[in-house]
Amino acid sequence: MTAVDPILSVDHVSKKFDVSAPWLNRVLERKPKLYVEAVNDVSFTVPRGSCFSIVGESGCGKSTVARLITGLYATSAGDIGFGEGRGGKPVRVQMIFQDPHSSLNPRWRVGDIIAEPIREMHLRDTKEEVLERVDELLGTVGLAPDDAKKYPHEFSGGQRQRISIARALASEPELLVCDEPTSALDVSVQAQILNLMRRLQQELGLTYLFISHDLSVVRHMSDMIAVMYLGKIVEMAPAEVLFRQPKHPYSRLLLATIPDIHEPNRDRPLQTGEPPSPLAPPPGCTFHPRCGLANERCSNQMPNLTTSGRATVRCHAVEENRIDRPENGAAV
Ligand code: SF4
Secondary structure (H helix, E strand, C coil), rough: CCCCCCEEEEEEEEEEEEECCCHHHHHHHCCCEEEEEEEEEEEEEEEECEEEHHHHHCCCCCHHHHHHHHHCCCCEEEEEEEECHHCEEEEEEEECCCCCCHHHCCCCHHHHHHHHHHHCCCCCCCCCHHHHHHHHHHHCCCCCHHHHCCHHHHHHHHHHHHHHHHHHCCCCCCEEEEECCCCCHHHHHHHHHHHHHHHHHHHHHCCCEEEEEEEECCCCCCCEEEEEECCCEEEEEEEEHHHHHHCCCHHHHHHCCCCCCCCCCCCCCCCCCCCCCCCCCCCCCCCCCCCCCCCCCHHCCCCEEEECEEEECCCCHHHHCCCHHHCCCCCC
């Protein structure tokens, strides 16, 4: 899948973590070194001005991908490349975290929190210009100029996330990596923050890489969605295609578990257990212990990503054309 003018290209990226016991314990107990492959051969490109979302349960590797892109972790293999930034400069990347409470310094006034990147990066010349820019940013995220004098604890969770967004915007980024930015918030506040982020994307021409465990959160934000399971992308498709016709059994499971406000009492399929430990992933397709369509091939052979319509899917059943057969639960 090639993208026109990608701002970000992730090319066969993997990340292994050493989770071995301390050296002495290993020697005494004769245990080998132990690694977790948190991200395993992940590739995608993000076109400028779009929203690319990565979705999956906790431990699937989506937050590790976010941290690799922002440089918080180094890759074990593969390449991460950025397009040209504004004025021919490198692309500015900023991250918005899940918990605004821990990402904002509690001892600083909000004005100083937002002003710090402006001062550090010399984005304004005088003290007055910095203050003016802080006022402007507070207005952009729906806060008042007076809020600059307050401390983070004087705000609600939603307001704190607005402060985090203003701080992220202060460095004038082109790419915002948002790691579960609304998952600590109530549903109604979640919707307000998502609306704000969509408005900012249009007004400022931002590109988003959006990480979430919840498909319903990314539904109205995303142009493209990648579903991750145990470190690998299992399906990648334009958002409307994934919601209309998910192909991978895991994408179907994630979609089927979204509450439907129009049909709160509809029958939902039973959850099929928890993901296995990334320390001991199952052989073959790592989803096979939870999959109703698994056969012998699935438990022995890891499927490759193959193109199916406008989606890329990693599943033998899709490849073998047996996913939509009536005997496999498809509507007739
Ligand atoms: Fe299920 Fe097999 Fe597809 Fe894996 S490869 S998702 S086990 S059908």
